[in-house]
Amino acid sequence: MLKNLILNNPMEDNKYTFLELENKLTLIKHNPDELKAFYSSFIDRYNELDKKYGFTESMDIDYIFHQIHQKQNILNRPLACMPFGIKDIFNTRVLPTTMGSELWKGFKAGNNARIVDELEDQGAISFSKTTSAEFAVHFITPQKTINPWNPAHITGTSSSGSAVAVASGALPIALGTQTAGSLIRPASFCGIFGFKPSFGAIDRTGTLKTNDLFDTIGFLGSDIYGLMKTFSCTMQKTKDYPLSKNYIKNYELSKLKKKPKIGIVTSVFKGYANYAEYVKQAFNKTIEDLNSIYDIHFIEDAEFINEVHPLHELAYCKSLSYYFKEEIKVHKKVSEIMTKMIREGDKISTSDFMAINSRKVELTEKFDKVFEEYDFILTPSTASAAPKLDEVELNDTCLIWTFFGYPTISLPIYLNKNLNLPFGLQLVGKRYYDFALLDFANSLSKHFDIKLGSTAYEV
Numbered sequence: 001m002l003k004n005l006i007l008n009n010p011m012e013d014n015k016y017t018f019l020e021l022e023n024k025l026t027l028i029k030h031n032p033d034e035l036k037a038f039y040s041s042f043i044d045r046y047n048e049l050d051k052k053y054g055f056t057e058s059m060d061i062d063y064i065f066h067q068i069h070q071k072q073n074i075l076n077r078p079l080a081c082m083p084f085g086i087k088d089i090f091n092t093r094v095l096p097t098t099m100g101s102e103l104w105k106g107f108k109a110g111n112n113a114r115i116v117d118e119l120e121d122q123g124a125i126s127f128s129k130t131t132s133a134e135f136a137v138h139f140i141t142p143q144k145t146i147n148p149w150n151p152a153h154i155t156g157t158s159s160s161g162s163a164v165a166v167a168s169g170a171l172p173i174a175l176g177t178q179t180a181g182s183l184i185r186p187a188s189f190c191g192i193f194g195f196k197p198s199f200g201a202i203d204r205t206g207t208l209k210t211n212d213l214f215d216t217i218g219f220l221g222s223d224i225y226g227l228m229k230t231f232s233c234t235m236q237k238t239k240d241y242p243l244s245k246n247y248i249k250n251y252e253l254s255k256l257k258k259k260p261k262i263g264i265v266t267s268v269f270k271g272y273a274n275y276a277e278y279v280k281q282a283f284n285k286t287i288e289d290l291n292s293i294y295d296i297h298f299i300e301d302a303e304f305i306n307e308v309h310p311l312h313e314l315a316y317c318k319s320l321s322y323y324f325k326e327e328i329k330v331h332k333k334v335s336e337i338m339t340k341m342i343r344e345g346d347k348i349s350t351s352d353f354m355a356i357n358s359r360k361v362e363l364t365e366k367f368d369k370v371f372e373e374y375d376f377i378l379t380p381s382t383a384s385a386a387p388k389l390d391e392v393e394l395n396d397t398c399l400i401w402t403f404f405g406y407p408t409i410s411l412p413i414y415l416n417k418n419l420n421l422p423f424g425l426q427l428v429g430k431r432y433y434d435f436a437l438l439d440f441a442n443s444l445s446k447h448f449d450i451k452l453g454s455t456a457y458e459v
Helices: 019-028 033-051 061-073 115-123 160-167 184-190 224-234 242-256 272-276 279-292 303-324 336-346 350-371 400-402 432-447
Strands: 001-004 056-058 081-087 125-130 172-179 193-196 216-220 261-264 295-296 376-380 408-416 421-428 454-458
Touching: 019 033, 033 061, 033 350, 056 160, 061 125, 061 376, 081 160, 115 125, 115 224, 115 376, 125 160, 160 184, 160 216, 172 224, 172 454, 184 408, 184 421, 193 224, 216 224, 224 295, 224 303, 272 303, 272 376, 272 454, 279 376, 279 408, 279 421, 279 454, 303 336, 303 350, 303 400, 408 432, 421 432
Parallel strands: 081 125, 081 172, 261 295, 261 376, 408 454
Antiparallel strands: 001 454, 056 125, 172 216, 193 216, 193 408, 376 421, 408 421
């Protein structure tokens, strides 16, 4: 049954979504004393939440106020004085860049990643560096990055610090990355909005590399509005990125559609058989509810997507063995899971890696043809709510869409009332249809009246 409830969850005392904070800043940003007083209070609350949930890797209060002082000359910029969390794999000029590893403690890059410069140029405040899994892969230091819904459950790697900062209400938006499912899974497990743009939409210069086929920069946020505005401010639009014109063209084309055709991915993915029953139940209710609004069809002619998980794993391991060949020499400071993946990557020959790349192209072209029949795809964001700390995550479809380079969004739509844990609905768009996808996500958010602190379906 469709619900519309305010839940007992960590966002109840959050005063500001992105839009609400923007409105607040608009009123006070021209008054330096009032802005400084507001930020002092904001920082105090952030620190209180960080003590509870451990999502910060580094923060410099003097630097925050230095930035605020500097922004007084560019208060007309779209992101003026908006605080951003930055996953600790992005270079930052002042704050250290640890990359979730003991090996890089205290390292200072001396420059900003391109995306950080883009944000600051638009008026944003580089507020803090949020915790990341080791080298943005799997391992997170115990006792750090606690799920604010339940500390006995995981947050989802590797953009988990950014997700928890937003889920706890400490920040309205934060930077993350996805190479497999590291934006969508934390968003689902922490009950927030997560957006992975099309591969290549945002420049990765100055960002830790783990795999050049899949690494994608995205955002974890408190509302769709903030995701849309931040993406429009940071996606590459210059003549050096000729494909960027497709984003606007495709958005305009999508607006001509009166009744979008939606593809449903469930049993065509073999892993769906292992999904938690409550996830299947909730997703079925969603399909029933939306069936009168959209032209909905189950995708059944794409069994080849089941090749993606093993291919992704091989490509990932091989690239890790290349990028972290120096770090692995200090084996005791590299986690066991990272070590295992690097060792597996060492066994993969260059010719085999090239064959994987070729197969990736073939499979992407095959699914592109399947996707021609649909405007968007819907599927659960994850196979369950957040597993317990000692449990293994079930395979989901997140890395399939990463493999194909498609934009995806997780909406915080579901709650398992027995576990009191959220999980998300995943929306998938075609490459370069990011604005169309964001607009579709916004429509669904309005349909379900989704806000952080509420849910559409309780199961």
